[in-house]
Every structure is written in structure tokens, then in C-alpha cells.
Amino acid sequence: MTTTDAFIAAADAHSAHTYHPLPVVVATADGAWMTDVEGRRYLDLLAGYSALNFGHGNRRLIEAAKAQLExxxxxxxxxxxxxxxxxxxxxxxxxxxxxxxxxxxxxxxxxxxxxxxxxxxxxxxxxxxxxxxxxxxxxxxxxxxxxxxxxxxxxxxxxxxxxxxxxxxxxxxxxxxxxxxxxxxxxxxxxxxxxxxxxxxxxxxxxxxxxxxxxxxxxxxxxxxxxxxxxxxxxxxxxxxxxxxxxxxxxxxxxxxxxxxxxxxxxxxxxxxxxxxxxxxxxxxxxxxxxxxxxxxxxxxxxxSGEYQARAAELGERMRGELKALADTGRLTAVRGRGLWAGVDVAPEYGSGREVSERLMDRGVLVKDTRGPTIRIAPPLVIGEGDLEWGLSQIGEVLTV
Known part of the structure; x- marks a missing residue:
């Protein structure tokens, strides 16, 4: 049994099953990246359902918290x-x-x-x-x-x-x-x-x-x-x-x-x-x-400062462009959203939203499904341009029959 399997087995045994998380066990995180207990890195394209708009371990926020803790x-x-x-x-x-x-x-x-x-x-x-x-x-x-x-x-x-x-x-x-x-x-x-x-x-x-x-x-x-x-x-x-x-x-x-x-x-x-x-x-x-x-x-x-709103608007335009290109190929049937927030519907022949999320996890990208064919994409607003482009490219890669 791997370390990941052991953590998941313990959680399943002793916590109420109110969630169906992806089988990844996060140990550390920084910015838009998370690392699991096995040392594998993942690009976070969910951002805690927008709770992590400013990324994991944002130094300004950590320092503010540490100062107040004292x-x-x-x-x-x-x-x-x-x-x-x-x-x-x-x-x-x-x-x-x-x-x-x-x-x-x-x-x-x-x-x-x-x-x-x-x-x-x-x-x-x-x-x-x-x-x-x-x-x-x-x-x-x-x-x-x-x-x-x-x-x-x-x-x-x-x-x-x-x-x-x-x-x-x-x-x-x-x-x-x-x-x-x-x-x-x-x-x-x-x-x-x-x-x-x-x-x-x-x-x-x-x-x-x-x-x-x-x-x-x-x-x-x-x-x-x-x-x-x-x-x-x-x-x-x-x-x-x-x-x-x-x-x-x-x-x-x-x-x-x-x-x-x-x-x-x-x-x-x-x-x-x-x-x-x-x-x-x-x-x-x-x-x-x-x-x-x-x-x-x-x-x-x-x-x-307006910096984060502007970044979400600019990167969001690029993200929608990439996702709409996938829709033009028929791999996605719908693309919705504003800023760095999108919901996309996967064409049925490529699997359910859950299945696509699991395939992305295997490639080091974390998203989450909702309502059947839909996956949500909501990266931290601090995500690097290259990281976002790479993550979106992985979505295209997994949408194969």
C-alpha cells in the first residue's frame, strides 16, 4: 500500500463520506502548485472554489496572520x-x-x-x-x-x-x-x-x-x-x-x-x-x-490595488480563447464564465466530468467536476501565464477517445 493509499484508507474509515475527493493527498502548496505525500506536483486549477484567489501560502497574507497570531x-x-x-x-x-x-x-x-x-x-x-x-x-x-x-x-x-x-x-x-x-x-x-x-x-x-x-x-x-x-x-x-x-x-x-x-x-x-x-x-x-x-x-x-482584478480579466480572456478552441473541435460542448472562472461541458464520447478530472490528475492538473459532464476551472489569480497555458493544454490532451 502506498502512502497515498494509506491516507485515503484512514480517511474513509474514520470520516463521514460527505465528499468524493479525487485520490490525491496534498502535503504542501505554494502559489498555484500543490505537492502530494509522494512528492508529486500538481497545478491547482480549482483554488479552493475561489477561497484561494491569491494562491497558496501568499506571503502578504501569511505575514499578516503570523503578526496577529503573536x-x-x-x-x-x-x-x-x-x-x-x-x-x-x-x-x-x-x-x-x-x-x-x-x-x-x-x-x-x-x-x-x-x-x-x-x-x-x-x-x-x-x-x-x-x-x-x-x-x-x-x-x-x-x-x-x-x-x-x-x-x-x-x-x-x-x-x-x-x-x-x-x-x-x-x-x-x-x-x-x-x-x-x-x-x-x-x-x-x-x-x-x-x-x-x-x-x-x-x-x-x-x-x-x-x-x-x-x-x-x-x-x-x-x-x-x-x-x-x-x-x-x-x-x-x-x-x-x-x-x-x-x-x-x-x-x-x-x-x-x-x-x-x-x-x-x-x-x-x-x-x-x-x-x-x-x-x-x-x-x-x-x-x-x-x-x-x-x-x-x-x-x-x-x-x-486593482492588480488582481486586472490579472483575472487578462488571463481569463486567454483561458476562454483556449477553451473555445477546444469547443470548436467538438471536444467541449459548452464554455461559460467570466474572468479566471469557467465551466466547460465535456462531449459525452470523452467521458464524464469525473473521469476527465481523474485523467487530468494523472497528468498533474487538478480540477473538479460538477453536475455530470461539467468541470470547473478557477485557477488562483496569481497563476503564471506559462503554467496556465500548460494546464489548459493538458485538458486538450486528455480529451481523446
Missing amino acids: RVTLTSRAFHHDRFAAFCTELAELCGMEMVLPMNTGTEAVETAVKTVRKWGYRVKGVPAEMAKIVVAGNNFHGRTTTVISFSTDPEARADYGPYTPGFEIVPYGDLTAMRAAVTENTVAVLLEPIQGEAGVLVPPAGYLPAVRALTRERNVLFVADEIQSGLGRTGRTFACEHEGVVPDMYVLGKALGGGIVPVSAVVSSAEVLGVFRPGEHGSTFGGNPLACAVALEVIAMLR
């Missing part, structure tokens, strides 16, 4: 700490908003957004008690808590977890007519991913997001953008909504905000919306802790 890591929100005000102020400014409610994981932030818009609906909009509705899109992925999977259309995420939380209306993604019909006087929010990641990096039709923005303003409904995967540079802009000139009422953020070092998430909105909370009505022991704030502050500083 000072204080946790106070709980029972006390103030000296990184909290700066984190909230600078994240609000980055988003063009006024207030921040920090949490830890992305799904916690989505749960927080749900609670926030309902409370706003009752206290500000005047929706009758227990009548608030939130409109969401089919094929969404917002997390895996009980409430969040209650408005999922994915059987794997939803089955056998009922009874489900009520209060959600599901409409097809990109269908403005269905959206208009679903919004009523009791609707408090529309919650959307500007680009649906888990569904295969689905970009909505041009004009859809601005039309939703106009509809929500017209009906006094909050527009909530889940930018947990799409935000913070991934698509070539700080936020994916910017591609359509849209500013939502609320951003839901996570993943890259923690730099791949610590889980950091946040809800960012106006004082009118987040001002509905009073002490004791919501919170988190670890949310906004000093270590998280120190890392996130460095992430915000890096994004302010």
Missing part, C-alpha cells in the same frame, strides 16, 4: 478588539456600503442574510408577521444548512433533510418573467448568485441582473447578491455584479475574504438594512475575530 486571536464579541473597526470600515468602503456583519463560513453569511432581510421586511417594510417571502433561483448553491437547502433544487443537497424551512419562492435562473410573477407585496428580498458556480459557472443573460435590480427597486424589495464564489476579483472585477453595472442592496461574501487561511464571511449593506439588529438578536463567537480581521484587511488592501 498578539491576540480571539476575544469574542463580548469585547472590542483593535482590528475590528478597521475591518468593518474598509470592507464597507470596498463594497460601497455602510455596515458589515461578520461571520465565518459562507453558508453562515447566507443564513445571516436571510435573517436580516426578514427582519427588515417586518420592521421597515411592514410585511405581516410570519408572511415574509424570499425569491431565489433554481439550480442555486448557497450552502448546506437546513434553511439553505430548503430552497435548493439539487436532490443531493436536499433529500432526506425535511421538514424544510418555508418562506421561499424558486424561479428559473435568468427568467425575468417568472421573477416578476413571483415578487408580491410580501416579498422582502431576491437572493441571487450573479454567476451560478456549483451549477456549472452559469452566466445569466445580458440585462437580467439590471432588470432584477430595477424590479426590486420598483417593488421595495432588497436585492441580495451572493458573491461568495464570484466576488473579490475572480471574474475580473471586484464583484461580478459590476459587469452589468449593478449595485445590490446587500453583498454576501466569504471564501477569498479569508485568503485561504481562515474562514471569514460577511454580510455588507446599508445602515437602514443592517441597522435592524439590536444586541442579542444575532451573533457569532468567532465572527470578526482578530485573526480573521487581520487577514481580511490584507485581502482588502490587495484588492484596492
Whole structure:
């Protein structure tokens, strides 16, 4: 038995089987490269589902974390700490908003957004008690808590977890007519991913997001953008909504905000919306802790330079060009995405998305399948041009009958 086999056998024996990872055991990582326990190197074209936008072991982020580790890591929100005000102020400014409610994981932030818009609906909009509705899109992925999977259309995420939380209306993604019909006087929010990641990096039709923005303003409904995967540079802009000139009422953020070092998430909105909370009505022991704030502050500083957004835009154009060339040969049936983020559908004669991912792993390239024939490609934004070209060339090499 190899070292890899031993690690995988131990994991299978003692951890719940909630994931089906590729059979690689990572030991170290740097930039866009990971090395396994056998010493083999792999090019990371997944970047932790965008949690590693700035690469593995980014020195600026590591140094920020190390400096904070020597000072204080946790106070709980029972006390103030000296990184909290700066984190909230600078994240609000980055988003063009006024207030921040920090949490830890992305799904916690989505749960927080749900609670926030309902409370706003009752206290500000005047929706009758227990009548608030939130409109969401089919094929969404917002997390895996009980409430969040209650408005999922994915059987794997939803089955056998009922009874489900009520209060959600599901409409097809990109269908403005269905959206208009679903919004009523009791609707408090529309919650959307500007680009649906888990569904295969689905970009909505041009004009859809601005039309939703106009509809929500017209009906006094909050527009909530889940930018947990799409935000913070991934698509070539700080936020994916910017591609359509849209500013939502609320951003839901996570993943890259923690730099791949610590889980950091946040809800960012106006004082009118987040001002509905009073002490004791919501919170988190670890949310906004000093270590998280120190890392996130460095992430915000890096994004302010615009360097990473520009890099994602430039390299993303090259990536799409290479992938569309594969589609022209018939090896891919669809190419979708923005910036350094793509979902590609493999032609059936070349295997499933899982099979293609495994063949790429054998060649030293790591991607991950989703929804059957689809693989997602999301390299760290710091990836070298030559490394990206080599990784994309391997995709073409494995697509052979």
C-alpha cells in the first residue's frame, strides 16, 4: 500500500463520506502548485472554489496572520478588539456600503442574510408577521444548512433533510418573467448568485441582473447578491455584479475574504438594512475575530490595488480563447464564465466530468467536476501565464477517445 493509499484508507474509515475527493493527498502548496505525500506536483486549477484567489501560502497574507497570531486571536464579541473597526470600515468602503456583519463560513453569511432581510421586511417594510417571502433561483448553491437547502433544487443537497424551512419562492435562473410573477407585496428580498458556480459557472443573460435590480427597486424589495464564489476579483472585477453595472442592496461574501487561511464571511449593506439588529438578536463567537480581521484587511488592501482584478480579466480572456478552441473541435460542448472562472461541458464520447478530472490528475492538473459532464476551472489569480497555458493544454490532451 502506498502512502497515498494509506491516507485515503484512514480517511474513509474514520470520516463521514460527505465528499468524493479525487485520490490525491496534498502535503504542501505554494502559489498555484500543490505537492502530494509522494512528492508529486500538481497545478491547482480549482483554488479552493475561489477561497484561494491569491494562491497558496501568499506571503502578504501569511505575514499578516503570523503578526496577529503573536498578539491576540480571539476575544469574542463580548469585547472590542483593535482590528475590528478597521475591518468593518474598509470592507464597507470596498463594497460601497455602510455596515458589515461578520461571520465565518459562507453558508453562515447566507443564513445571516436571510435573517436580516426578514427582519427588515417586518420592521421597515411592514410585511405581516410570519408572511415574509424570499425569491431565489433554481439550480442555486448557497450552502448546506437546513434553511439553505430548503430552497435548493439539487436532490443531493436536499433529500432526506425535511421538514424544510418555508418562506421561499424558486424561479428559473435568468427568467425575468417568472421573477416578476413571483415578487408580491410580501416579498422582502431576491437572493441571487450573479454567476451560478456549483451549477456549472452559469452566466445569466445580458440585462437580467439590471432588470432584477430595477424590479426590486420598483417593488421595495432588497436585492441580495451572493458573491461568495464570484466576488473579490475572480471574474475580473471586484464583484461580478459590476459587469452589468449593478449595485445590490446587500453583498454576501466569504471564501477569498479569508485568503485561504481562515474562514471569514460577511454580510455588507446599508445602515437602514443592517441597522435592524439590536444586541442579542444575532451573533457569532468567532465572527470578526482578530485573526480573521487581520487577514481580511490584507485581502482588502490587495484588492484596492486593482492588480488582481486586472490579472483575472487578462488571463481569463486567454483561458476562454483556449477553451473555445477546444469547443470548436467538438471536444467541449459548452464554455461559460467570466474572468479566471469557467465551466466547460465535456462531449459525452470523452467521458464524464469525473473521469476527465481523474485523467487530468494523472497528468498533474487538478480540477473538479460538477453536475455530470461539467468541470470547473478557477485557477488562483496569481497563476503564471506559462503554467496556465500548460494546464489548459493538458485538458486538450486528455480529451481523446
